Amino acid sequence: MQGVYEYFPTERINFGETIEVALRRELEQMGAKRVFVLASNTLSQQTDALTRVKAILQDRFVGVFDAMPAHSPRSALLQALAMAREVEPDLLISLGGGSSIDGAKLVQVGLAETIRSHDDFNAFHAQRGADGQIFVPKIRDNGLRQIAIPTTLSGAEYTTTGGSVDDIAHKKDLYIARQLVPVAVILDPSIARLTTEWLWLSTGFRAVDHAVESICSPTANPFTDATCIHGLRMLQRSMRRTKKDPDDLDARLQSQMGVWLSTSGMGRGQHGASHGISYSLAAIANVPHGHCSCVLLPATMRFNAKVNPERQQIVSEALDRPGQPAADALLELLEELGLPRRLRDVGVQREQLVPIARTVLATGQARFNPRPVREESDVLEILETAW
Template sequence: MIKAGRYDFLAQDGVLFGTPCVQAVVQTVEELGARRVFLVSSRSLSRKTEVVTGIAAALGERCCGLFDECVAHVPRESVFRALEAIRAAQPDLIVTIGGGTPIDTVKMLLICLAEDLHSPAQLDVFAIRVLADGNKHVPAIRNPPVRQIVIPTTLSGAEFSNLAGCIDSKRRVKDLFTGREIGAQRVILDPAITVHTPDWLWISTGMRAIDHAAETICSRNPQPFTDATCLHGLAMLADSLRETKSDPRQMEARLNSQLAVWLCCTGLNRIEWGASHGIGHQLGAVADVPHGHTSCVMLHNVLRYNRVANKERQVLISQAMRRPDTDAGDLIEELVADLGMPTRLRDVGVRRDQFAAIAAASMQSMMVKTNPRPITGPEQILEILEEAW
């Protein structure tokens, strides 16, 4: 039987790389004809560097406001605080500067604008859900009245997806949401501003992007296009992260990492992923583990768990990392250790008494349901967590 499939490209009209971000923002704003530009950023970037003030100054009267109170893991309440500021300013373009937290905050508030939502509880209807039969339900989201352009300062890859994660604080579960136009309309990659990113955050989010690539390559439904991009991106990112670890001021290595993330993210929300992401999301929700660190501790363990189901796909990872005779899980763990990142759950503050809550929440994840080695109950999640401990 001839293989059938589908690949959806993002509603993204371009990526600018290597141009100073201030120049690139002004150029983009002029090309898009925007007159009221609202800035969203992390607090540290806004208040401890001149990056955000420099962009605001270059925009002049076109800058209509700033929100810099984004909260890690994007709790729903923080989204609505940002939404209030956006509604008051009425921008025709949002410029998001920072990592996955501000980027996902804007994605979520764009959903709220598109659907005219006014309370966190209303988001329940629009979360991606796993149905009783194991299939996923993806609610239709209207296109928002405004788009965002993104200047990323980490390597998580949120700028290259239309998927957002948001925590329901009452349930202590991270839900996923998607909409065609909630992601970046345009991405600006400027390595010079990433020197403000703490080294641990830069490197750990790089591992997050490697996780994106690995779970795309090892998907139960891989595609040739994403094989090509992700295998090259994985090799490129592993090399450039080691270079950056050795010399954090090496701009070429930092830009290569950013470009590698672009390649590693071609499967994000378009190819079925597995338990590394599915469990990782809930490590953040239950135990407040940073995104990058969840990949550092989970990916190699999930690869080992899945090896009986997709050994031949994992060999592709080993080949890309130029050691075809070494187990992919071992290579990933070695890379994490070489980069000085944590490799075990105990190293990132996860307690054994949290395992049951993590396992229960993970079973609600569509990514756990699409793991290459079927996971049918929380006891299998507990097995992986124990191995990762």
Template sequence: MYDFLSLSPERVRSGIGAASLLPEEVARVGGSRALIITGNTLANKTGLAQRLADQLGKQCVGVFDGSKQHVLASSVDAAVAEADRTRADVLISFGGGSPIDTAKMVAYKRLQAGAPVPPHIAVPTTLSAGEFTHAAGMTDDTTRVKGVYFDIQLMPRTVILDPELTVETPEWLWGATGLRAMDHAVEAVWAKPPHPLVSTLALRAAHDLRENLPRSRDVGDLELRLHCQHAAWMSIFGLLNLGLRLTHPIGHQLGARFDIPHGVTSCVVLPEAMRFFAERTTREQAQLAEAFGVAQKSDAASAAAAADAIEQLVKDLSLPGRLSDTSARKDELADVARSIAEELREFNSPDTDLATAEALEGLLRKVW
């Protein structure tokens, strides 16, 4: 028996130029005082945040540019204060996963305080796909441990996918968040138990990302970049119904502790995690090989080929493939492994017997 809770943004508007619909969406969700939540680069080193503010005109009450990678708790507190100061009745997150989760955590703080939750319109510029979930991560500034928070009221009301707004996204970030979307797809395919709808979309997403992501680095091909945005959406559709088995908890803790972008943690960890999990998920990984067009004569050989294909994709995108290529510290890997094991236990992973702290430390050392 399947039990599927269908939670999605109520409206997704996608296409070249879709950002022009933002004022209409602010009005549709009942707002007139929109606060744009973004990071320093989009706000101050490109003209894109100002472009959105100009489109909104009097509907925009400000631009908060203090969103931080991995959503530091202090940056969320600052965003809450700005939303209160401006009396914002709509939040517009603009950028990658960090601004999106910052807006979600503003909503979460409002919930905790018993205050009204403003509607959230997400305008992503990467492929991390967090705009399609009701979960958010926030990192303790002192311990660098990331917590994950869930509530149906964290789901954005509207998502706007406009490839024109991705042209300033650095090539490495576009590629790395595409690998993050691939990571979503892999977790969906090997979910226990899998769901036929989610698996179908995830396999299509995996195929499309492998096919299109390298070519989409050409910022002039907006249609191809839009295809990747749709693939990222498919990669995460329904995933939170199924639970996260391995790679996302690894990414949560590696990223928060060492300030490594989540997309980069997927580049480094995903192929080796697939090999680590191969005996338990042989058939599921063979399905990925079929989606990639690299199926072999046996499921075991196909699973190995799927991991190799993703590893090659990382190389083709010129992205980091080893922890030693990042800001990670080798002498802290045992502590990180314990944090990962704790997160797996917290969320009732079916694999805590295999993914012990000791085994996870071994996996991390393999990718050093």
């Protein structure tokens, strides 16, 4: 057994406390004076979540950007960067799901590297070189960090990767640097209760995808097995509880903790074709990340079944369905949660399948799949199974 497990520079996870307790403590500990907030529009306009945050910040609050669409497109990032540059923050707070958290990461990149135009982003995202290898450009660290208050189960708060759609080229780009992981995370189930059911459960299935692809990865190790198997068990049980009783705050906290555990393998070379294809699916067909996992993970498991049956049985056991094919157990969970299971159910058009497959191969984002994905036909096999 050989390998390297990289710990990311997250300093604290605050769990089970309200933001009134945890955020105040974080602000004092970090000595922040000028705080810029990136909040989801729904939380900002339709709930009291932003009001609660502003009441805690008081005169530290210098502004908010609450118009970030799904997948954090470059056009919206440029607007957020213009606002942030004007107020010169010494700390960012994200309040919302993966788009808000990734938006804050990209604001870090943009301020550090003086990004002012659409094309300025091109120098800093991971890309495939002429030799076929993935090259990750170095991103300057100007010391600006983020506190994440996640309200979905995307897991973006635990990774050093920020995703953004190039909304001219229609592709998802990844920006990777150690300083992009939030310095602190606050898991407050009372804030999470404000999230709509479809978004909560679908991003929860995204976290299931994190766990499953880590368990099934060729680079799985005892540490990620311990965290991801237990995280998967916590996730599926708590999500079933939340579906039955949306006001069960203990179940929501259990899901949040399950995300923390299940994300321990992601961003460390353990994602497979489900994640790899989802980036292109999101960019080309505008499918939300959670729904990408819903429709792709069972099909990916069927594609991989011939090469990792023992690992897939571990997944079935963690789903409380020992002896059942993992793909079937995942489809059963999706049905119970009322989530989509087919590409056509999330608005994907058949003519989009080939462009998706070609983009997956061009970016190399499915290169860590247990069963090699080398040809367009490999990607199309998964997509046809999911169709």
